[in-house]
Amino acid sequence: MKFKKIIYARKFDGNPKVSDFEVVEYHVADDLKDDEFLYEALYISCDPYLRLLAHTYVVGETSIPGYQLSKVTKSNNRKYPVGSILVLNVGWRSGGISNGSDVLYIRNDLPSNVPLSAGMGIFGMTGLTGYYGVDRVLRPKSGDTLLVSGAAGAIGSVVGQIGKILGCRCIGSCGSEEKIKFVKSIGYDDAFNYKTESVTEALQRLAPEGVDCYFDNVGGDFASQVLSHMKKRGRVAVCGAVSSYNATEPARALIMQPMMFLKSIVMEGFNIFDDIPPHADEMYAVLRKWAEEGKLKQYEYVTEGIESLPSTFIGMLQGKNLGKTVVKI
The missing domain is CATH 3.90.180.10 (Medium-chain alcohol dehydrogenases, catalytic domain)
Incomplete structure (x- = not known):
């Protein structure tokens, strides 16, 4: 053949x-x-x-x-x-x-x-990654403010839905007005265009009391700046760093350690190869139930x-x- x-x-x-x-x-x-x-x-x-x-x-x-x-x-x-x-x-x-x-x-x-x-999608690595990062790494409490970078992408569109299911207030970062409309249409409470508004301006406006959880898909300076707007003992799930994938020179970012120890921030990376497979079946069962109930969509x-x-x-x-x-x- x-x-x-x-x-x-x-x-x-x-x-x-x-x-x-x-x-x-x-x-x-x-x-x-x-x-x-x-x-x-x-x-x-x-x-x-x-x-x-x-x-x-x-x-x-x-x-x-x-x-x-x-x-x-x-x-x-x-x-x-x-x-x-x-x-x-x-x-x-x-x-x-x-x-x-x-x-x-x-x-x-x-x-x-x-x-x-x-x-x-939602029942493949995309959905499993989003679920693992939110539920197992960030472990949000109902009422927490969850910030998601790359909110209109594959992982971001799942993370926002899961965050809402778990009772979070979800804020998305996007690269266009079209994407802001999209993420709001799928359940995000609010969103901002990082190309036209700085991280500081956006989070002072949308999360003046600070961010509890940050799901990081982009890395770079964006991620470093977010730390300044996190609450004490905030949690960060590092899923990707797409801002640097096409870089021809080594990426440089702001030094983040001072903000991490001053605010006791916990940052944890995870990946689809090592962390997710042992939990895939149990997570699929949860995702499937949410989809059947109409709470999670592709x-x-x-x-x-x-x-x-x-x-x-x-x-x-x-x-x-x-x-x-x-x-x-």
Whole structure:
């Protein structure tokens, strides 16, 4: 059978370009060995961390990594029969053969009130990451003020919803007026445009008594400035640092340690590779219940065709998306 994959064709120099990627065709035999199954991609995820990992890619060899929602089309594996819907860690490819070692989650039981792509969004790494960061790292109390950077993106759109479910007052940071309208429409109490209003001005206006919890997706000077506006014993969940992913020089930020010890601020980083897998099943059950109750929704930006993955990925890094960015195959 014939499939397509995306490889790393040229070294990124700052912002990735479409020419840095190449679409390659490949063939797989459909005569399966024991425990193997044939899968075809339904949706492929575009995530900022793929840019962060670029230093590990080998030009001309590395297939772009990542997660996809796939359907089993032929199987010699009793655990994954034909028709199974799976989240696979197989990268940007339209299909292939697996022995099950690439399977992250089975998603045969998605609620009927969400799109299939939710298996790659609120019920995939995006939703699990948002839930873990809020519930397990920030541990907010009802009434806490929760600030979220990158609020209109994949993680931010989930974190805001979860924060509201848990009783927080949610403030989002965004890069445009369109995104401010978007985050308010999905439940954020307020938001500001960091391009037209400084962190200090915005938080003096929106959180004059201070911020209890900060979910950090961007890092850099923005994150450092937020610390000045946090309450005593505030909590920070470090999920990403997208502001520096395309930097060609080492990123520099304000010194944050004095504010951390003066205010007894707790800052904790976490990632999808080490921290989330042990808790994935129990967190999925909670997310699924919230979705069935109509409290948690999938917000997404969808393009089509594996060839569109590079341009979609680049646009996502530039902040052109609202919600989770996925490519329908």
